[in-house]
Amino acid sequence: MKQSHFSNVIILTVLMFTGIAKAESIKIYIATNGDDQNSGETATQAFKTIAQAQENLKNRTSLKPGDNIEILFQKGVYLNQSVIWDIDLDSVNFYFKPATAEDVPVIFDGRDSKVSNFFTVRYADEKYKNKKISTNLHFDRIVVRNYCNGISFGDAYSKAFINNNSVTNSTFAYIGSRYDSVYKKTDNIDKPKGDCVAAIRTNKALFTKIQNNKFYKILNLPSSKTASNRYGPGSLHAIYLSQHSSNTIIQNNKFDTFSGTPIRIRNQSNDIKIINNSFQNPFFWSTRNKPNANNKATNMEAISQWYCNDSVEKCVRLTRMDECLSTGIEISNNKFGASLIPYANVAQNHKCVEKIPTLNKAFNTPGEVILKN
Secondary structure, three states, X not given: OOOOHHHHHHHXXXXXXXXXXXXXXXXXXXXOOOOOOOOOOOHHHOEOOHHHHHHHHHOOOXXXXXXXXXXXEOOEEEEOOOEEEOOOOOOOEEEEEEOOOOOOOEEEEOOXXXXXXXEEEOOOOHHHOOOEEEOOEEEEOOEEEEEOEEEEEOOOOOOOEEEOOEEEOOEEEEEOOOOOOOEEEEXXXXXXXXXXXXXXXXXXXXXXXXXXXXXXXXOOOOHHHOOOOOOOHHHOEEEEEXXXXXXXXXXXXXEEEEOOOOEEEEOOOOOOEEEOOEEEEEOOEOOOOOEOOOOOOOOXXXXXXXXXXXXXXXXXXOOOOOOOOOOOEEEXXXXXXXXXXXXXXXXXOOOHHHHOOOOOOOOOOOOOEEEOO
């Protein structure tokens, strides 16, 4: 039977009041020869920067949960790209990827840049404190190289908890203060700015997936060789999970040539799965601030956890002594090269033991780690 006009009006009204609406799909194009004055809506009207794509999205008032935004990169080398991502949209899906299968490689290169970091998610305003945002940022098939830090899902300035992000099928190479192009003058000497901590960092980030990526030459200079004079070789990680970054999956990644623990877990980042990854070529700096003869470190942890505690002077000074153990870490089917220890807890249990009596002071506290290698 043919539906009446009156019935259609009723159905439309019901849909409007129940909040049911069809998800929208939006494509935004970016190209090395693009222009931020373009519309970004087609390949021939591509933007030049990710930052402009974000500004364009901020001006769209119709975006709603469930919408899919594809940020599509045409093939090429993108120089000096950097963005602080702070779009206040919950449960909108963002996909950063090549425009077509032929648009590979897409390379973000920080050489000769005035910025040290490629992509940082940051909700710094006090209104975001402990707010949960499903940011849904998904990076696929990109190359990030010659930056101090690569992708940060949250950082020390961000107050929100963010959820459901991923990095897949991508390469991070030449990351750290050894490759940072930003210099600052210290004692009349130009030095790399420093403060480099990770190729991929999570901070208050839940349910992150890091799969099928390559990490190559993740190297920090000795801290004395940087303007900040902190964060030396051991403080740089390929993947750094910090501050309650729980339920992360790290799978099928390759780690090659690194100066610090490739995977570092910090402060109650629980229920982490580290599966089928490979680690090789730990890198060593001598006490003379130069690589040693064969550049091989010994007894480095491939995976470790640490947290601020009362034996660390800086933690005491900053009153950060409420950090605690991460538990439920599953490590299985990984391959560890020569001179690498699969896992170690390099923290010292402290006052949180008093708060949580079930924890003891031994390494590998029951429930802390399941090691299946």
